[in-house]
Amino acid sequence: MENLTEILNLDPNAKRKQFQKGDFLQRDGDFQASTFYVKKGLLRSYIIDSKGKEHIFMFAPTGWIIADLEALEFNEPVKLFIDCLEDSEIIIFNKDYLFNADLPKEKIVENTQLLYRRLGKLQRRVLMLMGSPAIDRYNYFLNTYPDLPNRVPQRMIATYLGITPQALSTIRGKIARSH
Amino acid sequence: MENLTEILNLDPNAKRKQFQKGDFLQRDGDFQASTFYVKKGLLRSYIIDSKGKEHIFMFAPTGWIIADLEALEFNEPVKLFIDCLEDSEIIIFNKDYLFNADLPKEKIVENTQLLYRRLGKLQRRVLMLMGSPAIDRYNYFLNTYPDLPNRVPQRMIATYLGITPQALSTIRGKIARSH
DNA sequence: GTGATGCATTCATCTAGATGAAGAAATGAA
DNA sequence: TTCATTTCTTCATCTAGATGAATGCATCAC
Numbered sequence: 001m002e003n004l005t006e007i008l009n010l011d012p013n014a015k016r017k018q019f020q021k022g023d024f025l026q027r028d029g030d031f032q033a034s035t036f037y038v039k040k041g042l043l044r045s046y047i048i049d050s051k052g053k054e055h056i057f058m059f060a061p062t063g064w065i066i067a068d069l070e071a072l073e074f075n076e077p078v079k080l081f082i083d084c085l086e087d088s089e090i091i092i093f094n095k096d097y098l099f100n101a102d103l104p105k106e107k108i109v110e111n112t113q114l115l116y117r118r119l120g121k122l123q124r125r126v127l128m129l130m131g132s133p134a135i136d137r138y139n140y141f142l143n144t145y146p147d148l149p150n151r152v153p154q155r156m157i158a159t160y161l162g163i164t165p166q167a168l169s170t171i172r173g174k175i176a177r178s179h
Numbered sequence: 180m181e182n183l184t185e186i187l188n189l190d191p192n193a194k195r196k197q198f199q200k201g202d203f204l205q206r207d208g209d210f211q212a213s214t215f216y217v218k219k220g221l222l223r224s225y226i227i228d229s230k231g232k233e234h235i236f237m238f239a240p241t242g243w244i245i246a247d248l249e250a251l252e253f254n255e256p257v258k259l260f261i262d263c264l265e266d267s268e269i270i271i272f273n274k275d276y277l278f279n280a281d282l283p284k285e286k287i288v289e290n291t292q293l294l295y296r297r298l299g300k301l302q303r304r305v306l307m308l309m310g311s312p313a314i315d316r317y318n319y320f321l322n323t324y325p326d327l328p329n330r331v332p333q334r335m336i337a338t339y340l341g342i343t344p345q346a347l348s349t350i351r352g353k354i355a356r357s358h
Numbered sequence: 359g360t361g362a363t364g365c366a367t368t369c370a371t372c373t374a375g376a377t378g379a380a381g382a383a384a385t386g387a388a
Numbered sequence: 389t390t391c392a393t394t395t396c397t398t399c400a401t402c403t404a405g406a407t408g409a410a411t412g413c414a415t416c417a418c
Contacts, residue, residue: 070299108284119248
């Protein structure tokens with residue numbers, strides 16, 4: 001995703017900004033959704049459901065792009081909170097810029113490749129949420145984000161998987177006990 | 180999505196084909212994933228999990244595009260079955276054609292819009308699978324596919340929602356009883 | 359150091375939805 | 389029409405994971 005940096009440097013409206021652990025970049029109810037490129041650090045996006053429970057939609061370590069895709073695309077108010085899990089350097093830009101008419105055609109095609117990739121991953125996520133038990137989802141998580149287990153608390157991993165921290169603890173116990 | 184037809188007509192490799200209810204367009208294990216545009220009819224894509232259970236990833240009525248996005252993007256063998264729920268007229272084409280260098284830039288940008296839209300929908304699907312009870316997911320399904328309840332059997336709707344036909348039957352019973 | 363706050367683990371319950379079985383209704387083929 | 393197949397519903401269990409509470413550790417502020 002490093003080629004993105006180059007593009008982002010071209011966007012006259014892109015803002016580079018430093019954030020601290022705990023800072024919010026966007027919250028539920030905001031009217032204007034933004035797109036964030038993580039130059040360095042770690043973000044996450046999540047909702048809080050009707051019962052007050054947190055559900056992490058994704059983590060975004062260095063090099064990733066994170067946004068409320070639904071709000072962006074359908075011009076709805078933001079549903080996803082986005083905040084910093086570590087001090088982070090972020091580039092805030094307009095989604096449209098990735099497909100701006102000023103960019104050369106090949107760049108645009110390159111950028112759509114990123115969307116395609118994300119679609120593939122999301123497809124997998126849906127299929128796993130429907131068809132795989134929590135332990136398989138946990139193993140897939142470890143594969144997708146190999147270095148995150150050391151950087152984020154268990155309870156966040158649990159809410160990413162769609163289970164409670166207690167359930168994750170039990171699963172980890174089982175894995176450990178079976179060597 | 181009607182503008183797509185036009186583009187598809189330009190693709191020299193796109194094949195138009197007639198299928199019958201029950202025909203398979205693609206199955207688990209195929210090596211070459213394709214992309215299908217539904218000119219008329221109704222398709223679905225689904226996996227069969229390790230316990231032999233069916234999970235429908237999506238329905239594709241007239242005007243929709245359906246494919247195994249993960250297999251396409253990462254050049255993996257196909258995981259999703261795709262078959263016809265009704266007699267259908269299908270255009271089979273290469274995903275790359277949507278972003279072919281021969282197309283005018285505006286067309287490419289237009290096509291990425293479709294990807295974005297799909298991403299937004301998938302985000303919502305993930306969030307609902309994690310955070311909403313089956314009844315809410317059912318109502319959202321009714322919203323997304325208003326005319327499908329009359330065209331597809333309940334058991335398929337259930338496997339789309341990620342629950343069993345029995346559970347869906349109970350939910351419908353509750354909704355009916357509460358007027 | 360002390361106290362406070364947050365995190366992980368364990369255990370005893372509880373529950374949404376799964377499973378399996380059976381009957382009723384609908385669909386389809388001959 | 390009749391027979392077979394599939395679909396839908398209901399009910400009696402069962403289970404993965406939720407909930408809530410208690411305990412033991414860390415971490416941080418002061």
